[in-house]
Amino acid sequence: MALRLAAARSEGGDLNGVGEALDKAEASGLSDHEDVLRLRAGLARHRGDWAAMRDFAERWLAAAGDDVEARSAYAHALSQLGYYKGGKRLQVGCRGRAERRQLGRSGASHSGRQRYQPG
Incomplete structure (x- = not known):
């Protein structure tokens, strides 16, 4: 129930409510559930x-x-943190051009575990 409430609050833009509902879902043992993550x-x-x-x-x-x-969410977070090398690793296993294009738009081609050094 808490997981459904979190999803509904997310769609409604209630960020504080999402956090509270996710706390309840995690307390009931769902901390590793895909939807919670x-x-x-x-x-x-x-x-x-x-x-x-x-x-x-x-x-x-x-x-x-x-x-x-x-994969797209992971690539986006890495990109925002300044990790630009290793994006191909994230693309491994994708099937079809549409999926690869989506990953490219999300910043996956510019992500990885090495921080960019200008210069």
Whole structure:
């Protein structure tokens, strides 16, 4: 029930309500559920907490397997944190051009674990 409430509050833009509902869902043992991780990553994105988004998106990607949306969220968070090398690793396993184009638009081609040094 708390997970459905979190999703509804997310669609309504109630960010504080999303966090509270996710806290309840996690307290009931759903902390590794794909939807909880997806909503936590989205909440972190809205708040501009890129490190938290990276952590939740990474867990979401591990739980979801080869989910394009999870890969895109992970790539976006890495990009926002300044990690530009290693994007091809995120694209491995994608099927079809549309998925690769979506990843490219999300910043996946500019992400990785090495911070960009201008210069």
